[in-house]
Amino acid sequence: MSSSRLPGFYNLPLEERQQAINPDGQFDALTGGGLTPEAADPMIENVVGTHNLPLGVALNFVVNGREVLVPMAIEEPSVVAGASFMAKLARAAGGFTASSSAPEMIGQMQLLDVADLDAAYKAIEGAKDELLAAAAEVDPVLAKLGGGPRDLEIRSISESPIGPFLGLHLIYDVRDAMGANAVNTACERLAPRIEELTGGRVHLRILSNLADRRLARAACTIELAQLAFEGFSAEQVRDGIIEAWAFAAADPYRAATHNKGIMNGVDAVVIATGNDWRAVEAGAHAYAARDGRYTSLSRWTVDADGNLRGMLEMPMAVGIVGGATKVHPTAQAALKLMEVETASDLAEIIVAVGLAQNLAALRALATEGIQRGHMELHARQVAIAAGAEGAQIETLAAKLVAEKTVRIDRAEALLKDMS
Numbered sequence: 094m095s096s097s098r099l100p101g102f103y104n105l106p107l108e109e110r111q112q113a114i115n116p117d118g119q120f121d122a123l124t125g126g127g128l129t130p131e132a133a134d135p136m137i138e139n140v141v142g143t144h145n146l147p148l149g150v151a152l153n154f155v156v157n158g159r160e161v162l163v164p165m166a167i168e169e170p171s172v173v174a175g176a177s178f179m180a181k182l183a184r185a186a187g188g189f190t191a192s193s194s195a196p197e198m199i200g201q202m203q204l205l206d207v208a209d210l211d212a213a214y215k216a217i218e219g220a221k222d223e224l225l226a227a228a229a230e231v232d233p234v235l236a237k238l239g240g241g242p243r244d245l246e247i248r249s250i251s252e253s254p255i256g257p258f259l260g261l262h263l264i265y266d267v268r269d270a271m272g273a274n275a276v277n278t279a280c281e282r283l284a285p286r287i288e289e290l291t292g293g294r295v296h297l298r299i300l301s302n303l304a305d306r307r308l309a310r311a312a313c314t315i316e317l318a319q320l321a322f323e324g325f326s327a328e329q330v331r332d333g334i335i336e337a338w339a340f341a342a343a344d345p346y347r348a349a350t351h352n353k354g355i356m357n358g359v360d361a362v363v364i365a366t367g368n369d370w371r372a373v374e375a376g377a378h379a380y381a382a383r384d385g386r387y388t389s390l391s392r393w394t395v396d397a398d399g400n401l402r403g404m405l406e407m408p409m410a411v412g413i414v415g416g417a418t419k420v421h422p423t424a425q426a427a428l429k430l431m432e433v434e435t436a437s438d439l440a441e442i443i444v445a446v447g448l449a450q451n452l453a454a455l456r457a458l459a460t461e462g463i464q465r466g467h468m469e470l471h472a473r474q475v476a477i478a479a480g481a482e483g484a485q486i487e488t489l490a491a492k493l494v495a496e497k498t499v500r501i502d503r504a505e506a507l508l509k510d511m512s
């Protein structure tokens with residue numbers, strides 16, 4: 094991608110936007126063709142069709158010096174525009190820097206009915222090498238690519254509704270996979286030997302969605318001068334954003350909404366790439382509560398030059414091989430558009446989008462409020478719901494925005510007058 098800046102893209106008619114993204118037909122699955130019912134049939138049970146979402150492309154992103162067009166699947170107005178606009182502000186200072194830890198997932202085993210917990214602990218500890226070697230045999234493909242088991246941790250769960258027991262964590266590097274299958278299979282494979290070693294019963298054997306060893310981080314600087322707009326000074330906007338962040342840092346009621354704004358961006362890319370957004374959501378919120386109190390996933394500060402600095406760190410269990418990422422044509426095209434080569438590349442883009450989305454929400458909330466930005470697109474939706482067609486949609490939407498009354502009853506009344 095030579096540049097993710099496509100001036101005027103927003104104002105182009107749909108066909109011209111499609112042409113700009115898909116000039117030679119290699120992105121047909123993004124611009125129209127997608128998952129057919131026949132292709133969906135083997136994916137889940139009782140298939141009768143498919144469910145579609147709007148697919149937009151976020152512009153202006155530079156992540157680790159690379160220009161990237163980001164596909165986002167989402168039904169909510171203002172999200173794609175917000176991400177694109179904030180990515181434009183971040184570009185002036187080089188865009189987003191992002192990094193990620195090794196793609197290590199955690200598989201959990203619940204060891205029950207053990208007579209002597211200390212003896213069980215020692216028996217597992219003593220057989221760790223043997224157990225890790227057995228886990229490595231589960232997925233030879235992953236092993237060939239440099240993945241595989243990394244460690245086996247034994248955790249003492251001393252207080253629970255059924256009394257004390259041991260929880261085992263199998264740490265597994267899943268490379269470019271989301272990893273649930275490899276990890277679940279490895280846990281199931283180890284369970285009988287662990288029962289033999291301890292005389293206990295391995296009850297649950299399942300991946301943990303608190304993927305806190307598979308973290309992705311993004312940071313950006315917004316130069317102070319970029320922040321002024323309309324009647325708001327740059328300092329006012331910068332400080333207002335930090336005050337808004339402080340609310341989320343201190344208060345779980347606000348943090349839930351603040352993080353929801355981050356997930357507006359995160360989920361849209363996770364969904365566009367065929368990844369498991371429930372897993373990413375679960376990991377995000379559990380991570381936000383890791384210190385015992387639910388808080389903001391992001392952090393906003395002022396740097397030494399007075400610029401606004403933002404950071405986001407969160408678990409990011411996404412893959413680019415296997416599952417829906419492999420069989421869903423739109424997911425394949427989405428990965429291709431971003432030119433990602435590894436799951437870590439994808440994770441890093443996703444957190445950059447999450448950070449941009451968070452900034453868009455805080456900037457709006459700290460200044461003019463969120464409704465104005467929502468109004469235009471929302472007005473179009475209301476116009477359509479009221480029965481407007483073709484050119485009527487824009488005319489009616491403009492009337493609703495001018496009146497600042499974006500309501501279906503008013504839209505219906507105006508439409509009646511128009512026809």
Ligand code: MEV
Binds near residue numbers: 350353354454463
């Ligand atoms: C709405 O989908 C998201 C926001 O509520 C996020 C926030 O409050 O930070 C605007």
